[in-house]
Amino acid sequence: MNFDDTPQEAEFRAKARAFLEQHLEPLNPDEVSPNLLGEREDEGAIQKAKDWQATKYDNGWAVLTWPKEYGGQGMGRLENVIFNQEEGKFKTPAAIYGIGHGMLGPTLMTHGTEEQKERYLKEMARGQVVWCQLFSEPAAGSDLAGLRTSAVKDGDEWVLNGQKIWSTGAHFCDLGMIVTRTDPELPKHDGLTYFIVDMNAPGVECRPIKQINGGAGFNEVFFNDVRVPAEYRVGGIGEGWKVAITTLMNERVSIGAGGGAGRTKDLFRLARECRKNGRPAIEDTAVRQRLADAFITSKGLQYTGYRTMSAISRGATPGPEGSIGKAVGAPFSQELAAFAMELQGVMGGVMDSSVAPQDAMWQESYLGSPGIRIAGGTDEILRNVIAERVLGLPGEHRSDKGVPFRDIPSGS
Amino acid sequence: MNLEFSDDQKFVQQTARDYLEEHATLDKCRAVLEGSGTHDPELWKGVAEMGWLGAAVPEEYGGAGLGYLELVLISQEVGRSLAPIPFSSSVYLATEAILQAGSEDQKKDLLGRLSAGELIGTFALAEGLGDFDPGTCQVSFDGSQLNGTKLPVPDAGAAGIAVVVAREGEGTSLALVDLDGAGVTRTPLESFDPSRPLYQVDFEGAPATRLGAAGEGAAVASDVLDRAAVLLGYEQIGGAERTLELTKEQTMSRFAFGRPVASFQALKHRMADVYCKIQIALSNGYYAAWTLSEGSEEVGVASCSTRVAASDAFCLATEEMIQMYGGVGYTWEYDCHLFYRRAKGTAHALGTPDEWREKLVQRLDKTIGG
Numbered sequence: 001m002n003f004d005d006t007p008q009e010a011e012f013r014a015k016a017r018a019f020l021e022q023h024l025e026p027l028n029p030d031e032v033s034p035n036l037l038g039e040r041e042d043e044g045a046i047q048k049a050k051d052w053q054a055t056k057y058d059n060g061w062a063v064l065t066w067p068k069e070y071g072g073q074g075m076g077r078l079e080n081v082i083f084n085q086e087e088g089k090f091k092t093p094a095a096i097y098g099i100g101h102g103m104l105g106p107t108l109m110t111h112g113t114e115e116q117k118e119r120y121l122k123e124m125a126r127g128q129v130v131w132c133q134l135f136s137e138p139a140a141g142s143d144l145a146g147l148r149t150s151a152v153k154d155g156d157e158w159v160l161n162g163q164k165i166w167s168t169g170a171h172f173c174d175l176g177m178i179v180t181r182t183d184p185e186l187p188k189h190d191g192l193t194y195f196i197v198d199m200n201a202p203g204v205e206c207r208p209i210k211q212i213n214g215g216a217g218f219n220e221v222f223f224n225d226v227r228v229p230a231e232y233r234v235g236g237i238g239e240g241w242k243v244a245i246t247t248l249m250n251e252r253v254s255i256g257a258g259g260g261a262g263r264t265k266d267l268f269r270l271a272r273e274c275r276k277n278g279r280p281a282i283e284d285t286a287v288r289q290r291l292a293d294a295f296i297t298s299k300g301l302q303y304t305g306y307r308t309m310s311a312i313s314r315g316a317t318p319g320p321e322g323s324i325g326k327a328v329g330a331p332f333s334q335e336l337a338a339f340a341m342e343l344q345g346v347m348g349g350v351m352d353s354s355v356a357p358q359d360a361m362w363q364e365s366y367l368g369s370p371g372i373r374i375a376g377g378t379d380e381i382l383r384n385v386i387a388e389r390v391l392g393l394p395g396e397h398r399s400d401k402g403v404p405f406r407d408i409p410s411g412s
Numbered sequence: 413m414n415l416e417f418s419d420d421q422k423f424v425q426q427t428a429r430d431y432l433e434e435h436a437t438l439d440k441c442r443a444v445l446e447g448s449g450t451h452d453p454e455l456w457k458g459v460a461e462m463g464w465l466g467a468a469v470p471e472e473y474g475g476a477g478l479g480y481l482e483l484v485l486i487s488q489e490v491g492r493s494l495a496p497i498p499f500s501s502s503v504y505l506a507t508e509a510i511l512q513a514g515s516e517d518q519k520k521d522l523l524g525r526l527s528a529g530e531l532i533g534t535f536a537l538a539e540g541l542g543d544f545d546p547g548t549c550q551v552s553f554d555g556s557q558l559n560g561t562k563l564p565v566p567d568a569g570a571a572g573i574a575v576v577v578a579r580e581g582e583g584t585s586l587a588l589v590d591l592d593g594a595g596v597t598r599t600p601l602e603s604f605d606p607s608r609p610l611y612q613v614d615f616e617g618a619p620a621t622r623l624g625a626a627g628e629g630a631a632v633a634s635d636v637l638d639r640a641a642v643l644l645g646y647e648q649i650g651g652a653e654r655t656l657e658l659t660k661e662q663t664m665s666r667f668a669f670g671r672p673v674a675s676f677q678a679l680k681h682r683m684a685d686v687y688c689k690i691q692i693a694l695s696n697g698y699y700a701a702w703t704l705s706e707g708s709e710e711v712g713v714a715s716c717s718t719r720v721a722a723s724d725a726f727c728l729a730t731e732e733m734i735q736m737y738g739g740v741g742y743t744w745e746y747d748c749h750l751f752y753r754r755a756k757g758t759a760h761a762l763g764t765p766d767e768w769r770e771k772l773v774q775r776l777d778k779t780i781g782g
Contacts, residue, residue: 001414001415001416001417001418001481001698001701001702001705002413002414002702003413003415003699003702004413005413006413006414009413078413264780264781265780265781266781268776268777268780268781269781282773282777285770288769288770288773289766289769289770291773291776292716292720292768292769292770292772292773293720293769295717295772295776295780296692296696296717296720296721296772297692299695299696299699299717300691300692300693300695300696300717300721301692301695302695303415303695303696303698303699304691304692304695306413306415306695307415307695307698309413310413310414310415310416311415311416314414314416321691324687324688324691324692327684327688328688328692380677380681382684383677383680383681383684383685384677384680384681384684386684386687386688387680387681387683387684388680390684390687391656391660391680391683391684391687392660393660393663393664393674393675393679393680393683394664394671394672394674394675395675396675396677397671397675
C-alpha cells in the first residue's frame with residue numbers, strides 16, 4: 001500500500017504540470033475553490049473551451065484513456081486522474097466534454113460500426129464538435145426504459161418524434177446520442193433503439209430550462225418528424241437498452257472519479273472569519289464538531305475514489321461500488337453548504353459577492369446541490385443500486401415486467 | 413499510488429478469518445458476556461500461538477516482526493468475530509506503550525511475554541467523569557509508588573500488568589505496575605459490554621516503575637492513543653461489516669406481506685446507508701493504516717478521522733441491525749445485543765467520538781487553510 005505517487009507517476013505528474021504551466025494561469029492557493037457548477041457559459045466561454053481542448057489534443061494531452069487510433073493516448077485511468085488533479089490547479093475554461101469523452105465516446109467504441117468510429121471519434125476527441133446525451137424524458141427519468149420518443153422506419157431513414165429533457169449542454173452541441181422506442185408492442189426494455197442525431201437537423205428544437213440557481217445548463221429537446229439516416233443507428237434494432245447501459249456504466253465511472261468535495265479548507269477559513277457569541281466561530285464547540293464531520297466525510301470520499309482508481313488501474317472492472325461517491329457526495333455537498341451558510345448568520349441570506357464571504361460560493365452551492373442529488377441517478381436510485389448490485393438484496397417488485405410497452409399504465 | 417494490501421497481507425487476514433471462524437464463534441463471546449470470567453483463556457492461548465499478539469513487535473523482542481498493515485487486518489478479523497479477549501488492551505495499548513517508551517531492559521523483559529500471551533497488559537488512564545486527557549490525571553506517582561483510583565480500566569481482571577498514566581510532581585509520567593502485587597485492588601464493574609469487562613483499580617502505595625522519561629507521559633500516552641485508535645478502528649469496521657452481513661441474512665430469510673423483508677426499499681436503503689458509512693470509515697482507515705506503517709506525522713489527523721468514522725459506522729450498523737431484525741433482535745437469545753454492546757463499548761473505550769472530533773479540529777486548525 002502506498003498513497004504517494006510511484007516514481008513513474010511522479011514523472012508523469014511533472015510532465016503534465018509542465019504542459020499546463022505553458023498554457024494556463026495557475027489558481028492562487030489562497031483563492032476560494034473555483035465554482036464547480038460551470039453552468040453559466042456564454043458563446044465566448046464555449047469557444048474558449050473548444051480552443052483549450054484543441055490545444056490539449058494537438059499536444060497529446062486529450063482523452064488520455066482512449067486508444068491512440070481514436071485520438072487518445074492509450075493511458076490508464078490513474079494517469080487520467082493525475083492529469084485532472086493537476087489541471088484542477090489552474091484556471092480552466094468551462095468543462096463541456098465530460099459527457100462526450102467520458103460516456104458517449106466509450107459507447108461508440110463498444111457498439112459503433114467501424115465507419116462510425118472512424119468518422120466521429122477523433123473529431124469528438126479534438127472537441128470542435130460537441131456531443132450531448134438525449135436519454136431522459138418528462139415521463140422517463142429514474143425509469144429510463146419507460147421512454148416514449150418514437151423512431152419509425154421510413155425507407156432508408158428513421159423518423160423521430162417526441163421530447164427529451166435534462167439534456168446537459170444540448171443548446172450548444174452539434175451531435176447527440178438518443179435512445180428511442182422502435183417497437184411499442186414489445187416489453188419496455190426490448191423495443192428500444194439507439195441513434196446518433198444531428199442537433200441542427202430540421203425538426204430539432206432546443207429550449208434551455210432555467211434552473212433554481214438561475215443557470216440554464218439543461219434543455220428540453222423536441223423532435224418533430226426529424227429524419228435520421230439509417231447509418232446513424234448504434235447497435236441493433238431493439239438493442240438500445242444494452243447500448244444505453246454502456247453509456248450509463250461509463251457515467252458511473254466518470255462521476256465516481258470525482259472523489260470528495262475538497263472544500264474543507266475553505267470551510268475552516270470561513271469558520272475563522274465568521275463570529276459566534278462574540279468569538280470566532282471556529283472556537284465554538286458545536287461548530288468544531290461539524291467541522292470534524294465535514295473533514296472526515298470529505299477525506300472518506302476522496303480516499304474511496306482513490307481505492308476505486310487503484311483497483312481499476314490494476315485491471316479491475318469498474319463496478320457498482322462507484323455509486324458510493326455520488327450516493328454520499330451529493331447530499332454531503334448540500335449539508336456542507338447549509339453548514340457554511342449557518343456560520344454566516346443573517347449574512348447567509350446575502351448573495352451579493354461584493355459583501356458575501358467567499359464570493360457567495362456556499363449560497364451558490366446550496367442552490368446547485370439539489371440538482372446534483374437528482375442528476376445522473378437520484379439518491380434513491382443509487383441506494384437501490386448499492387442494495388441490489390453490491391449487497392445482493394432482492395430487486396424491486398415490477399408490475400410492468402413482460403408487459404407490452406403499449407399496455408403499461410402511465411397515469412396519463 | 414497503490415491502495416491494495418499485498419498478497420502476503422491478504423493471506424494473513426484470510427488465515428485470521430479462518431482461525432476465528434472456527435475458534436471464536438459467537439457462543440464464546442456470549443459465554444464471557446453471561447458468565448463471570450474475564451475473557452476466554454483458550455482463545456487467548458490460540459491467538460498467541462498464531463503470533464498475532466506480537467504481530468507488530470520486532471523479532472528481537474520476541475514478536476513476529478510483521479508490520480501495522482498486517483496488524484490492522486488481524487484487528488479487523490478480531491472485531492468481526494467479537495472475540496472475547498483483551499486484544500485491544502494488551503496489544504494496542506500496553507504493548508504499544510512499552511514499545512514506544514520502554515527502556516531496553518523493559519522491552520526485553522516484557523515484550524516477549526506479552527507477545528507470547530503469558531502476560532496480559534492493560535492501560536489505565538481514565539479517572540471517572542471528566543476529559544479522557546492524559547494531561548489531567550490525578551493518580552500520583554512518586555517514582556516508586558502509585559496512589560489513587562483509576563476508573564474504568566478495561567480488562568484489568570485478565571491483565572497482570574498495567575501502564576498507568578499518573579501525575580508526577582508538576583508533570584505526567586507513565587508507570588508500570590504489577591496488578592497482582594501489593595497495594596492494588598481490582599473491583600469488577602458491571603459493564604455495558606461484559607465481553608470486554610471494565611474495572612475500578614485502586615492503588616495504595618503500589619510499587620511501580622517508570623516507563624519512559626519523567627514528565628513525558630502525556631505526550632507518549634497521546635501518541636499511543638492515536639495508534640490504538642487506528643487499530644481499534646479496524647476492529648470496529650470488522651464488527652460493522654459482520655453486523656451488516658447478518659442483517660442481510662436475517663432480512664432475506666424473513667418474509668412479510670408475501671416477500672422477503674429485504675425487498676422493501678425502506679430496508680434496502682437503510683442497509684445501503686450502513687454500507688456507505690462503513691466504506692467511508694474503511695477509506696479513512698486505509699489512509700490511517702498507511703500513515704501508521706510509514707511512521708508519518710499525518711497519523712495524528714488520520715487516527716482521529718478513523719476513530720470517529722469507525723465508531724459511528726459500527727454503532728449505526730448495530731442500531732439498524734436490531735431495528736431490521738424486528739422484535740427478535742431485542743431478545744437476549746439473539747446475538748444482536750452482542751454487537752450492539754461491542755459497538756458502544758468500543759466507541760467509549762478510548763474517549764468518545766465527540767472527544768476525537770474535538771482533537772481532530774485542534775490538530776487541523778494548526779495546519780489547514782492557515
